[in-house]
Amino acid sequence: MKLGMIGLGRMGANMARRLIQGGHSIVGFDPDPDARKALESDGAQTADSLKALVESLPGPRNVWMMVPAGDITESTVGDLLALLDSGDTLIDGGNSNYKDTVRRAKSLAEHDMHYVDCGTSGGVWGLAEGYSLMIGGEPAPVEALRPVFETLAPATDQGWGHVGPPGAGHFTKMVHNGIEYGMMQAYAEGFAILQHKQEFSLDLHQVAEIWRNGSVVRSWLLDLTARALDENPTMDGIAPWVDDSGEGRWTVAEAIDLDVSAPVITLALLERLRSRDNDSYSDKLLAAMRNQFGGHAIKKE
Template sequence: MHMQLGMIGLGRMGANMAERLVRGGHTVVGFDPSPEARGLASSKGISPAASLAELIDRLPAPRVLWLMVPAGKIVDDTLAELLPLLSRDDVVVDGGNSFYKDTMRRGQMLAEQGVHYVDCGTSGGVWGLAEGYSLMIGGETTAVERLRPIFATLAPAPDRGWGRVGPGGAGHFTKMVHNGIEYGLMQAYAEGFAIMQHKTDFALDLHQVAEIWREGSVVRSWLLDLTADALGKNPKLAGIAPYVEDSGEGRWTAAEAIDLNVSAPVITLSLLERLRSRDGDSFADKLLAAMRNEFGGHKIKAE
């Protein structure tokens, strides 16, 4: 079934999702504050709008609007600008990585105006355009059902890789935990490969090991496929700083685990390891060296 929708935010994820929808036979009007992003979108069959007001004007009511903007204040600002333009029964989908409690608050606010709010935790990254996206959806059943053709087109298959997981907020909550698990998996692979890299007597070819593990092994996964790919392109990881960012989802997962009295040491420690990676001048490590010197006369290595 053909649908019309507005995509707000034509960055890497938003533009790719809009393109996948266009390829699937839907009509997409797109808005992004950047003229470059709008120009690029128009070359992919997405019809660009110069403003949010124009985007709303060009969609038939009841409208479907999909937000692909960074989590936090930008979502609130966009909704504040949209609300006066929206009509009863319009549906707004937040497909970004919003904190689920913010989602619940926003859903309440929109419901007061008769507008439906659907949260969609989206996984798939830069590969989603070709492979499809994994979609974890929260919101009223009727609103989600109305968008079924859109989810079916975005997902890897119409009946796989997507589903309504619960009421408003449940989609973003599930995606938050998904990202927490991702931190733990990545950390385990990273530690294992580091141990092998340090075993110099065996001169292991890490790319070869990764390739062997990809077939039939208990630890095979898409993350391992990507790891093998990275090691194939750059076996020594030359030019990569040992500095790891985090998008915030791992922090929320760890905090939620504490709130719920759930022990989540692997996810929590993998987050702490990322924070550790950014401390190029660790006061804690200097103090450890100083303590060892105080109690045991152990030598301090000068900077």
């Protein structure tokens, strides 16, 4: 299958490379000429515009987007809508909000085009380990893309699946990332408790390695935590600032809309927001309150 790939950042390029290794023909586009050149060195054909990419693909075309959610995805879909033909399929492998995906799928369906949403997990390890793919879309275009999904996944029968209609893939990936927030927060808090017990002089990397085998808390995330602790056990040079790409916020909002209690995911999101307040007014006010009602000492800056 000849597949168009839009967005040759690290993840998009690695997905293209895995497909090339699996025998697929790739035509890649990225506005950065260096990104195109890098993919060409792996044996892919590239195009210097969306129009050139579409024209290089045989019909019915399959075009995979790996671009940031939001305005960039919206404008790319709009541009492609004017270039693609009836029967073509557009795949969104990014982290789009599922509500936008449902809307875009309806828009393409009006032109007899298919929109497949593929929530993709695996990060920088996907090239070697394979990607976890949560796929939404109509059955026919998803089935036609089976060889692509089987190549990207860890195995032909593992790590991927058609989970429902358009939007279901991105919805599932959204919740996946919300769960990830909670797991990461729990690991971070646990290791912080261990680190603060100074009298035991615990080796946190050693503890992580012990937990990796046989423990009920073992996971790939713990494997990566052990790796990070081995490389930098004191976290030197790392600012206490934790970003978020949106999926945790959307998960919490969805939980509220559905009347589902999700305190762990919600608090994990709030802790990320808290990490960005280097001059916390609320903490200062809390200290002032304690001083007012109990005469507790206030630390000066």
